[in-house]
Amino acid sequence: AQSVTQPDIHITVSEGASLELRCNYSYGATPYLFWYVQSPGQGLQLLLKYFSGDTLVQGIKGFEAEFKRSQSSFNLRKPSVHWSDAAEYFCAVDEYNNNDMRFGAGTRLTVKP
Amino acid sequence: DTAVSQTPKYLVTQMGNDKSIKCEQNLGHDTMYWYKQDSKKFLKIMFSYNNKELIINETVPNRFSPKSPDKAHLNLHINSLELGDSAVYFCASSPWDGVGRAGQGLNGGYTFGSGTRLTVV
Numbered sequence: 001a002q003s004v005t006q007p008d009i010h011i012t013v014s015e016g017a018s019l020e021l022r023c024n025y026s027y028g029a030t031p032y033l034f035w036y037v038q039s040p041g042q043g044l045q046l047l048l049k050y051f052s053g054d055t056l057v058q059g060i061k062g063f064e065a066e067f068k069r070s071q072s073s074f075n076l077r078k079p080s081v082h083w084s085d086a087a088e089y090f091c092a093v094d095e096y097n098n099n100d101m102r103f104g105a106g107t108r109l110t111v112k113p
Numbered sequence: 114d115t116a117v118s119q120t121p122k123y124l125v126t127q128m129g130n131d132k133s134i135k136c137e138q139n140l141g142h143d144t145m146y147w148y149k150q151d152s153k154k155f156l157k158i159m160f161s162y163n164n165k166e167l168i169i170n171e172t173v174p175n176r177f178s179p180k181s182p183d184k185a186h187l188n189l190h191i192n193s194l195e196l197g198d199s200a201v202y203f204c205a206s207s208p209w210d211g212v213g214r215a216g217q218g219l220n221g222g223y224t225f226g227s228g229t230r231l232t233v234v
Contacts, residue, residue: 034222036225042227043203043225043228044156044203045225046222049222103155105153106154106156
């Protein structure tokens, strides 16, 4: 069965600093990978997704993620974090020939002024 | 116009009661889901329906019964509520048409509602 691991439960960065949130998956075939963001008291919003092709994908709000098959990773990055980016971030993987997505445990991002 | 709407947003009820949460999507999607998010923010799928047909039924107590009157609606009814049912419940939809993978295509991925915070006292 597939699994999604987000090794960092909580990350704190200063406003304006760069950000990288880690995501690893265990999966045999080519996965479909997603990053979602959840602001406090809100639902989940899709930031970006990877299906195939270019391994560097651009998303909304200035986020990008890079798929690295050799490392089974799909890390989320942003060059300069804004205070409004403070939220919970979830990596998710879509299993082949199935119809449900499985989510990692989430990484909570705190942004210091 | 909200794409996936859930009601109510908050629900406080006593143990043993029966309650329902409603979900509606106006995206024209074929598949809808219920997820449970526990106090540690972990998201776990409970059910999915494709065109009113139950597709996924994870290990969930049979006190939880989803009902899909049409493909735009997926309601969740919970009988005999217990303290451990306290959580945030999210409804979601996707364009999955019953073939292949839910996340495929340019429009792939799920659209989530804003959640229903259920508190059982």
